[in-house]
Amino acid sequence: MVRGYSRPRSLDEALEMLARLTPRALPIAGGTDLLVDLREGRLGECHLVDISRLEELKVLEKRSGKIRVGAGLTFSEVERSGLLRECAPVLVKASSQVGSLQIRNVGTIGGNVAHCSPAADTIPALLVHRARVVLRSSNGSREVALEALLGGPYKALLAPGELITEFVLEDASHMWGEFSKIGRRRELAIARLSLAALARKEDGRIGELYLALGAGTPVPRRMESAERALLGKRPQEGDLWEAGWLMAQEMVSVSGPRPSTHYKEKAACGLLVRTLLPLLEDGS
Amino acid sequence: MEWIGRSIPRIGAQTRARGKALFGGDVPLEGPLILKLLRSPRPHARILSINTERAMKNDGVEAIFTAKDIPGRNLIGLITKDQPLLAHDKVRFVGEPVALVAARDEESAIRGVEEVEVVYEDLPAIFTPDEALDPGAVPIHEKGNLLHRRVVVKGDVEDALSRAHLVVERTYSTPFLEHACLEPDAGWGYVDKDGTLVIVASTQNPHYDQREVAELLGVEKERVRVIQAATGGGFGSKLDLTVQGFIGLALYHLRRPVKLTLSREEVFLATPKRHAMKIWMRTAARRDGRLLALEAKIICDTGAYSSYGVAVATRAAVHATGPYEIENVRVESLAVYTNNPIAGAMRGFGVPQVAFAHESQMDILAESLGIDPLEIRRINAMRPESVTATGQVLGESVGLLEALDAVEPHYREAMEEWKKGPRRPYTARGVGLGAMWYGIGNTGVRNPSTVKVQLDERGRVVLYIGAADMGQGSTTVLVQMASETLGISPEEMEVVIADTGLTPDAGASSASRQTYISGNALVRACRKLSETLLEEASRLMGLPRGELVLRGGNVVSKEKPERRVSLAELAALAKERGVSLEFEGHFDPETTPLDPSTGQGIPYATYSFACQMAQVEVDLLTGQVEVRRIVAAHDVGKAINPKGVVGQIRGGVAMGVGFALMEEFLPGSTRSFKDYHIPTAADMPEVIPIIVESSEPTGPFGAKGVGEPALIPTAPAILNAIADALGERIYALPATLERVCEASIRAGWPKMGKGGGPR
């Protein structure tokens, strides 16, 4: 039951409100997950603090080699940003595959992370961009690696009264990036599996590679076994299969066997092969 | 012909484009009471007690009704009356209505529902037909768990099997499906000045609704008037009573305006589904591809109550051969009660399910015999004078060969060029065919429609058509037929649609029957009017009857077109002379009942035929299937409105893509559009619709029907295309990522996982 609604005019005011109204306070940005929870009766007594219009959450800049991305940016804003297209290509691609246009027009990347669904599209993307998360509360601020925030399915490790204000990404200019998603349909689909990939080739070899899998583990995570298998290589097709299999095994070891494993194990491997084919020497 | 075969704009589209059409939830009344249902959380349980006292203490709650408040017969059902409107002694599925709350506002209604106390005693619940048919199974209904058994037998199957060169035996399964009309069921009601209970609802079946509500309330039929609201899709789900009975009950007791809108979640939980089926088939053929025998056993999960279960099991049996001539047939089809949600009518009444089976069989046979899939269909295709499984000799309107011919160039090009064209690595391409036949109208039962036409005193033609239009376009094609018969443009006519207070009974808008059946009724009514007008004009003008025609709102002399008399003049004259200008036309297709032990008979007066081709690309790494193109050739007899026919075909293909690849209602876990996916615009292939017109002599202007046929061949064609791509077949719908992946592995495609790679 929603008992109250406030629209603070500044981030400080929002943080003050969240602190004052804790534990009932609930921030709302795009609301695309929150209103579903509301309809389905998953929200208790709460007071909504509307942060959707806070300019402080819409930061978008490149500063000392890092890309600062406001948590309040909508998926559509991310998709359209020239800066992000150049410096955070995987995040842009992932954002463009979230839900529907109506969802992308209001849903925010901060909300996507805070909701912490295993199938959240932007989390694997942020992981390959090695995002750090800036969190603020009325008590101050902290910065953590994104991994440290992902506590479990639908459990972001936010302190009471704490807001995600921005993500700090490594500059990925001139890197190759891709986000692929397997869904039950082509649009408006929840990821059955998703893979974010970011790479740099140097003299035909893979000099840098970051891979993160979504919807395969309780929370999306980097897949380091597969990354290691390909680093430094001039990859042949067989290498991709090898890496894919390692990734699938890593997924299964993290998740434990489930009814879906039978499919996902193969599909995860296939998804890696499909996604990384452009990295092959002959480009086939 | 002036109006037939023309794509005139769809009647009613403009108010819809403006957002002004009043759908079932768009109540134009001040302050109606809100109705809400308390539904059973148990699949099978005895009701020990219902206590409404606490709930009634809520300020906003006006009344709570339970089974004991139903004054008439608390039993409903389209064919078999086996379902209470509100459960009395026991509940048989999760979601079954138990109590109806009427409240002044939404919140009070919800609280009222929450505070009704029901004590249940659980009974063993049965979720599969196999368990239900077990001799020791708990009976869900007093008469047991078998709702219906339909047998169709002809010839000597044993003998044919012994003579066959090849016998193919497989088992197929299809899931429950949700209709997923965009409009959730809704309606409102009020009591008219003369005391009539008026129910305005989203429905496909207003006259049935009226009869059923009157019986529930124990009142004369005339005391209940059902008017169809603008209806946001039906596809069979709005044939049953959804909100009408509850609105009627509340009106009866409260005599105040009420409204009931189901939430999407309630629609998923509690409205009828497509029958899940298990289909075993054994098909025998000669070396040259000629089919010798078909044996089938079809088990339909009809859920907790019968709805259209009998019709679905019957139609599935009758159509099990597919559109092919087979001399020896033995089909048994069972509709079995379970504690799953009610399964009822959904676009195709069981035929889409059996079509998946018989079309898979055809391709398996073709492959084993080394015959081209299109050829084997051509060899066996029904044609004029073919004899069906029920012993019916077909008439002249059998356009299957023409449909196959129309698809053939596309098929050859797809097989020879597209399939071999460049494609992404680790993908496979396939091409598949699906053919179908579909009997128009109800199966071997009376199936009448009456339409009324009137020339009113102002000289205006008014059509009174009882047929509900849920978007399929029946109103438009019926008006075109009236225009053609009366020589008046559609804009010059008034049409009254689907209002039991004003329109005669046209029967349900189901079974693709309105164009053919109500079309015939309407043409008959219009001919009576035109005959009378010509006679009156002949008398007035002193010209022979044969010299006159109706044209442009006048009776005109063919010889001397300047000699004319307007309809207004004729109306005035007729009034003076006491001649009635109101006529009814009636049509009931000529059918005979199916023999209960052999299933022989003439179940339908005519059949539609179709063939579709699918081109698919399968991602061998992930199991994703992309349907690239569907070519859909449909014999509709005559396309009264070609754009409308194309609209049905495209919409049917979309539903078929969903049936093939993604749709599956899992009782107990499917709750909303979040877990039930239908195709989006992005999932649609290129569709090439082809209209084939094999004129039906008994049809109005040669027309048959297309509503359901449009959907039927799509999934079989797609599944055959997937099998063609993979070299391995899927026997259970939908072809999910998991099933495609499995099939791909079985076929020996790149071993997914360790050591995988190109083969």
Add this chain to the structure above:
Amino acid sequence: MNPEEKIRISFRLNGREVEAHVLPGETALHLLRERLGLRGVKEGCGIGECGACTIVVDKKAVNSCLMLAAQLHGCEVLTVEGLESPVGLHPLQEAFLEHDAIQCGYCTPGMLLSAYALIISRGVPTREEIVRALAGNLCRCTGYHQIVDAVQDAARRMAGKEEGRW
């Protein structure tokens, strides 16, 4: 009876200033449809999975079922009722009629508004852009093709004339 506070909001709705007092948990869909009487705003699922309730807020298509009424404050809102003008139907509405893009009509208002938002931001979109922009609007009747045709046609007509009306 309701212990919740009411929030006063004002916004532009179909070109006119409106004021309303809304409940904190009330959706924009509920406000527009049930309280302001704009019946063209349809509820199909209530969870943003069908697009029937699509409206245009500050030139962007959104699901009104997933937006709080309170969040409309200060916004420019367009519903299907605001699409036509005194001189007639909007080119999109005309194109929908000409292309037979309407069958049952329940998804139509949402489709029109998604299309409208697309055209005012993209001018004449490609077929692929149209498909992507409409993928959040389900239709069970038409198979979508006619709708995509209609949008493309309307966009061309609108390009010749004014840029979207507000």
